[in-house]
Amino acid sequence: MASYYEIEGGKPLEGHIRVSGAKNAATKQIVASLLTEEECLLRNVPRIGDTKVTLDICKSVGLQYTWSGYEDLILCTPQITTPEVPVAFSGLNRIPILLLGPLIHRYGKAVIPMLGGCNIGERPVDFHIQALEALGAKVVFEEDRYFAIADQLHGAIIELPFPSVGATENILLSAVMAKGTTFIKNAATEPEIIDLVMMLQKMGAIIYVDVDRTIVIEGVSKLYAAKHTVINDRIEAASFGIAAVITGGNVIVEGAKQAHMLTFLNRLRQVGGGFEILDRGIRFYHPGTSLKPIAIETDVHPGFMTDWQQPFVMLMTQIDGLSVLHETVYENRFGYTDELRRMGAEIQLYKQCLGERPCRFRNRDYEHSCVVKGPTPLQAADITIPDLRAGFSYLIAAAVAKGVSQVRGIQYVERGYSNILEKFQELNANICQRQDDSVKIN
Numbered sequence: 001m002a003s004y005y006e007i008e009g010g011k012p013l014e015g016h017i018r019v020s021g022a023k024n025a026a027t028k029q030i031v032a033s034l035l036t037e038e039e040c041l042l043r044n045v046p047r048i049g050d051t052k053v054t055l056d057i058c059k060s061v062g063l064q065y066t067w068s069g070y071e072d073l074i075l076c077t078p079q080i081t082t083p084e085v086p087v088a089f090s091g092l093n094r095i096p097i098l099l100l101g102p103l104i105h106r107y108g109k110a111v112i113p114m115l116g117g118c119n120i121g122e123r124p125v126d127f128h129i130q131a132l133e134a135l136g137a138k139v140v141f142e143e144d145r146y147f148a149i150a151d152q153l154h155g156a157i158i159e160l161p162f163p164s165v166g167a168t169e170n171i172l173l174s175a176v177m178a179k180g181t182t183f184i185k186n187a188a189t190e191p192e193i194i195d196l197v198m199m200l201q202k203m204g205a206i207i208y209v210d211v212d213r214t215i216v217i218e219g220v221s222k223l224y225a226a227k228h229t230v231i232n233d234r235i236e237a238a239s240f241g242i243a244a245v246i247t248g249g250n251v252i253v254e255g256a257k258q259a260h261m262l263t264f265l266n267r268l269r270q271v272g273g274g275f276e277i278l279d280r281g282i283r284f285y286h287p288g289t290s291l292k293p294i295a296i297e298t299d300v301h302p303g304f305m306t307d308w309q310q311p312f313v314m315l316m317t318q319i320d321g322l323s324v325l326h327e328t329v330y331e332n333r334f335g336y337t338d339e340l341r342r343m344g345a346e347i348q349l350y351k352q353c354l355g356e357r358p359c360r361f362r363n364r365d366y367e368h369s370c371v372v373k374g375p376t377p378l379q380a381a382d383i384t385i386p387d388l389r390a391g392f393s394y395l396i397a398a399a400v401a402k403g404v405s406q407v408r409g410i411q412y413v414e415r416g417y418s419n420i421l422e423k424f425q426e427l428n429a430n431i432c433q434r435q436d437d438s439v440k441i442n
C-alpha cells in the first residue's frame with residue numbers, strides 16, 4: 001500500500017537539523033571498496049534507499065558488509081564471487097556502470113545491466129564506454145547488458161566531451177589500478193569527486209587534480225584497507241536552507257560546509273536570503289525584507305549545481321518580480337514544474353537558452369529554461385513527485401502553500417534524503433506520513 005506525506009503549510013521552519021552524508025559521494029565510495037580485498041570503514045554514510053540499492057548491487061558480486069552504529073559501514077570483498085551484476089538491478093540507480101573497472105581489475109570481466117536513476121533526460125553512458133575502451137577494455141552491449149573484458153587495463157589520455165560526474169568517477173575507478181598513467185581532460189571536479197579521490201588515495205592510489213580540469217592517475221598494482229568519512233550532503237543542506245528562507249523561518253543546518261556551497265550562498269545573498277556561517281554549520285533565515293529576482297544558470301562545479309535548481313525555482317515563486325533559470329546540465333529537468341503550476345506558481349518553460357551563453361541544448365527542442373513570476377500564493381494540492389530533487393521542492397511547496405497538501409511518490413525522496421520526515425518534523429513542520437486513511441507516523 002502506497003504511503004504519502006500530508007503537510008499543512010504556512011508554518012515557518014524553525015530549529016536545527018544535522019545534514020547527512022552525501023548520497024552522491026557515499027555510493028561511489030562503496031563501489032571503490034570493491035577494488036581491495038581488505039576491509040574499509042566508511043563513516044557518515046546516509047541511511048537511504050540508494051545506499052541500500054548500492055550495497056545490494058555490490059553484495060551481488062561479493063561484498064560483505066555490516067553497519068557499525070547508525071552511519072558507519074564496514075566493507076570487505078575478500079573475493080569477487082561473480083562478475084555479473086544481476087538484471088534485477090537494472091533501472092534502480094546509476095551505480096552498476098561504475099562496477100566495470102573494479103570487476104575487470106579483480107575478475108577480468110564485467111557484466112552490467114542497463115542503468116536507471118531519475119528520469120531527467122536521456123542520460124546516455126557513451127562517455128563511460130568510450131573511456132573504458134580507451135583504457136583497453138572490449139565492451140559490447142547486448143540484450144540490455146554491457147559485457148566488458150580485459151586482461152589488464154592500461155593508462156590513456158581521455159578528453160571528456162563534457163565534465164561528466166559519473167564518467168570521471170568511472171575513469172578514476174578504472175584507471176587507479178591500470179598499468180601506466182591516465183589523464184582525464186575536461187574532468188568533473190565536484191566535491192563528491194574529490195572525496196572519492198581522497199578515499200582512493202587513502203587506499204594507496206596516486207592521483208593528481210590539476211587546476212585546469214585535468215586529473216592524472218598513476219596506476220598502482222594494489223589497493224589496501226582504508227578509513228574514510230563521507231562529506232556532508234551539500235544538496236540537502238541547500239534545500240533545507242531554502243526551506244527556511246521561503247517559510248520565513250530560521251534553521252541551523254549543522255554540518256553544512258561553506259566551502260562546498262560558495263556559489264549557492266552567493267546566489268542566496270543576491271536574492272536577499274539570510275545566512276550566517278557558524279562553526280557547526282550554516283544558519284538560514286528570512287531577513288524580513290522582500291526578496292529580489294535573479295537570473296541563474298546551472299553548471300558543473302564550481303558553478304550552480306543542477307541539483308540546487310528545483311528548490312531555488314520554488315524560492316523564485318515567492319520572489320517579487322521575474323526570475324530566470326537556465327538549466328545547462330540536463331535537457332529535461334523542469335517536468336516537476338507542472339504540479340507547481342497547479343498549486344498556483346507562474347512558471348513558463350522555454351526551449352531557448354535564457355542565459356549568458358548558449359548551452360549544449362540550444363536548437364535541440366528541449367524546454368530547458370524557465371521564467372518564474374513571483375510572488376504567487378500557493379494553494380495546497382494533491383501532488384505526485386516525479387524525481388528525487390523535485391521531491392524536496394514539493395515538500396517545500398506544500399510547507400508554503402495555504403491548506404493541507406498530499407505529497408505522493410515519497411519513495412523518490414526516501415531514496416536520497418535520510419530521515420526526511422523526521423527532519424521536517426524536528427523543524428516544526430506540520431507533516432505526517434499516511435497510508436490510505438490511517439496516520440502512520442506523526
Ligand code: EPZ
Binds near residue numbers: 094123163306329
Ligand atoms: C551525477 O549524475 C549525480 N548522480 C546527479 O545527481 C547530478 O545531477 C549530476 O551528477 C550532475 O552533478 C549521482 O552522482 C548518482 P553526469 P551523473 O554524468 O553522473 C551527459 C541526484 O538527484 N552525459 O555529470 O549521471 C548527461 O546526459 C542526481 O542525486 C552524456 O552525454 O551525471 C548529462 O546531460 C540526479 N554521456 C550531463 O552529461 C555520458 O556518458 C551530466 O551528466 C555521461 C553523461
